[in-house]
Amino acid sequence: MTKIIGSPTRYIQGKGELERFVDHASTLGNRIFIIIDKNIKDIVLPFIEKNLEEKKVSLEIVDFNGECSKNEINRLKGILEEKGGEIVAGIGGGKTHDTAKAVAFYAEKPVIIVPTIASTDAPCSSLSVIYTDDGVFEEYLFLPSSPNIVLIDSDVVSNAPARLLAAGIGDALATYYEARACQNSGALNMFGGHITKTAMALAELCYNTLIEDSVKAYLSVEEKVCTKAVENIIEANTYLSGIGFESGGLAAAHAIHNGLTVIEEAHNLYHGEKVAFGTLVQLVLENAPIEEIEELIFLCQELGLPTTLEDLNIKEVNNEKIMEVAKLACAPEDTMGNMPFEVKPEDVYAAIMGADSLGKYYR
Incomplete structure (x- = not known):
């Protein structure tokens, strides 16, 4: 191997x-x-x-x-x-x-x-x-x-807008969950190899750093100051997430993001904002423990990251459009196939609607 x-x-x-x-x-x-x-x-x-x-x-x-x-x-x-x-x-x-x-x-x-x-x-x-x-x-x-x-x-x-730091956190939040999915499925990473212990450790360190320092860093950047928490989050968003996703692999969260690019209303959202919602959708697909889902939702809400379709500027849900998102997310060339179980567009559609309901519930 x-x-x-x-x-x-x-x-x-x-x-x-x-x-x-x-x-x-x-x-x-x-x-x-x-x-x-x-x-x-x-x-x-x-x-x-x-x-x-x-x-x-x-x-x-x-x-x-x-x-x-x-x-x-x-x-x-x-x-x-x-x-x-x-x-x-x-x-x-x-x-x-x-x-x-x-x-x-x-x-x-x-x-x-x-x-x-x-x-x-x-x-x-x-x-x-x-x-x-x-x-x-x-x-x-x-x-x-x-x-x-x-x-x-x-x-x-x-000195950049705090929303941009939050978007980076949204992108980085997917790193551990997608690497874990790839490890469980035996999927190859972005280099065509299997996941090293180092890559998995970096993905986990990325997640733990985000949980520990995200809110502190976000508040500091709102004041245009660079604290130790900001330095840690810059490293997590950029290096730990970069190595973690590439050497760990991508799965449902980024596939959902790619599907969302067909929704015109969501075009003005940043990459990481859409990935954050995609991560929630992945956890619903996996039927992850409620503790994991709650931790993700609460952090996203503190940082202004999307947890509902409305947060993605989708004010009126069009079932056909959501299915279009689901179909694109399941395209053969995308990374949905790295999940440790078969995922069909109907499953993605249900998970998107389920994630939306959870976001509304915890709001």
Whole structure:
């Protein structure tokens, strides 16, 4: 039995690390091609450019258009090749990271990922989630390796909206439950290997950290301060969840998220917000102990994460639409098949409605 665990070559987290971006990136190349969320350029670039004159590097900065689609990847790859960049850097949120990783892969360049929020576990993974230009899930792009460097300035993350940190917690909450499902079913992880004890331990550590520090960190970020709890949650959302999901495997929670992308009303919710509801649906599918369900619901409600369809902006439940979600979640190419029992669209439909009822009940 082959067991595989993967991770970035180097994970760097701390206060003020953006000012050392060039030092870290220049270990990989001197012509740095930066893909950046345009709404954070004015916040981030002054830190990066602070000591630029002292370095023998050049920066080419290109705005990310907002969607990790094949068209956007091809557009950016074309600019990279025209400008002759030696290294790709993705600065911003999860879709920026996935796009940068894909561009670097197709261009055969190293990549450095710089999260400015802790809202997903995308930074550490060797995976890009590809959407259509309209934001509907299309496919997973499996990459041969994790990013060369992941660099996080915890001061910058602490000054982002608290809702984004909560979304990252929602994404990370799925890590342990999905890894456990994959372990119970004998499913392969994202590397095509079985789960190591290390990966399972990291997934469990991720969950325990979230239970211990999520609320404290959320309240601190609301005040724009970086406490030890914030540092712990940044690490849990980014590194522990990233290694845990990829080396542990995905199951129902993320499949439900992908199904929810067909619901137009839910398009303005963050990835992790939809995954949080997907995790509740997975626990209903498993008929998990009520103590587990209650712990998840109570934490989600404290953080403003969805526990009902109404929380997903689905004000009027259309049974046909919910079944469409269920069918997409059970698509052969998705991860519902990693559950330790057969799951049909009818089962998912029932679990979605059951999760919605539980969320209403505990509200």
